[in-house]
Amino acid sequence: MTRYKLTIAYDGAKFHGFQSQPNLRTVQGVIEKALSKMTKGKEIILVGSGRTDAGVHAYGQVIHFDYPGYIPAENMLKAINSLMPLDIVVKDSQIVDEDFHARYGVKRKTYLYRVDCGHYTDPFKRFYAGHYSYSYDLEKIQTALKDLIGEHDFSSFAASGGVIENKVRTIYEAQVKYLPDENELVFEFTGNGFLYNMVRILVATVLEIGSGRRPVHDFIRLFEVKDRQEARGTAPANGLYLKKVFYD
Amino acid sequence: MTRYKLTIAYDGAKFHGFQSQPNLRTVQGVIEKALSKMTKGKEIILVGSGRTDAGVHAYGQVIHFDYPGYIPAENMLKAINSLMPLDIVVKDSQIVDEDFHARYGVKRKTYLYRVDCGHYTDPFKRFYAGHYSYSYDLEKIQTALKDLIGEHDFSSFAASGGVIENKVRTIYEAQVKYLPDENELVFEFTGNGFLYNMVRILVATVLEIGSGRRPVHDFIRLFEVKDRQEARGTAPANGLYLKKVFYD
Structure with a gap:
């Protein structure tokens, strides 16, 4: 498992907020779906620095997740961006220690x-x-x-x-x-x-x-x-x- | 009949261009529909300074039309704006002579x-x-x-x-x-x-x-x-x- 820290931007206008909700388009839901394509169906749970509500935007939301296997950080960025809709973009990707936590580590x-x-x-x-x-x-x-x-x-x-x-x-x-x-x-x-x-x-x-x-x-x-x-x-x-x- | 010259702005992202087309959302179509509400169904044809394509925006498109009756220019602006969706706004309204033409008069x-x-x-x-x-x-x-x-x-x-x-x-x-x-x-x-x-x-x-x-x-x-x-x-x-x- 490799832990990735991503910095993402999104236009919140067409999302029902950050957090996953059944049958609604959310930022977390869209990215998790993309990751599950990369793992051929294996579910990956994202952790965000916090939620944003429907309509709220982000220039620098931070998320982390554990990926089953290793991909260089820059390739992870490109792979996810190639699967993103135009209203989400990954701006930065880093491999981090497993004690990094996108929510609990916020200063x-x-x-x-x-x-x-x-x-x-x-x-x-x-x-x-x-x-x-x-x-x-x-x-x-x-x-x-x-x-x-x-x-x-x-x-x-x-x-x-x-x-x-x-x-x-x-x-x-x-x-x-x-x-x-x-x-x-x-x-x-x-x-x-x-x-x-x-x-x-x-x-x-x-x-x-x-x-x-x-x-x-x-x-x-x-x-x-x-x-x-x-x-x-x-x-x-x-x-x-x-x-x-x-x-x- | 009174001729009005309006300056309008629109976000073209959700329009199939300026010019009316059957069954498609266009800037001209939306404004003509609003005007027909004001005239209780009497059709009014807009003339724009020119077309803009689907996705093209305007900060200062100019249109004219002849209205059956007289409304002060400022009231015309408010009346139309009250009927506009959020992606069109009338920024200026003037009553002009009938020799003003939004397309043929462009310099x-x-x-x-x-x-x-x-x-x-x-x-x-x-x-x-x-x-x-x-x-x-x-x-x-x-x-x-x-x-x-x-x-x-x-x-x-x-x-x-x-x-x-x-x-x-x-x-x-x-x-x-x-x-x-x-x-x-x-x-x-x-x-x-x-x-x-x-x-x-x-x-x-x-x-x-x-x-x-x-x-x-x-x-x-x-x-x-x-x-x-x-x-x-x-x-x-x-x-x-x-x-x-x-x-x-």
């Missing part, structure tokens, strides 16, 4: 969130960005994002349905830049872990801060109240990108 | 062509750019594009099947820029008219010049030979964008 993750600020919904961004046509104060957004840095209890920012008890996470970076040519806000968050829907709820909340509907330092209050009802909105899945996963 | 058109130069096919660009992974010399491409400026016989660059006899066109601008963040070449052509597939054939040819498979000034020879077999390639439809249409 940090970086997510992007794109917000189209145009008056109308841009036909080219309908699958690739959220849309926010209200006016906003960029400085307020930038000030608010600084409150996220550090270790906080993100209970107010976790979608119900999660099973994780401990909702304390550390955020290392929370930034936004405005791209004038695209008329887009691009958020970037790096942390040691993210709760279910957390990035999307953070984006929805900080946009409300930007438009003046919440006080600038509302994140601090929300950390204290630990109440999902207080943060309310969730930005749509199609603006979210898993950019990078970090390991030791 | 210039600008097309973009995006070429992804990455090693692998980017999942996010599969519908939105051509792909060229050979090495190329940007200066050679820039030098070659200068040969296009002016009035030339583009017979070598017209797909067979066109019915137009006169293949002389004037090119005012032919440029390329390299976007390092995207690893993309973006071509831009402005001319008084373009033959069927002409931009796509020009791009395929200039990329062959860039990679050294043709001499730098091969365009000059191709103008003279007037032979479509000599230009050969056609870049794929999905990289092409009708950017702007100019009228007097």
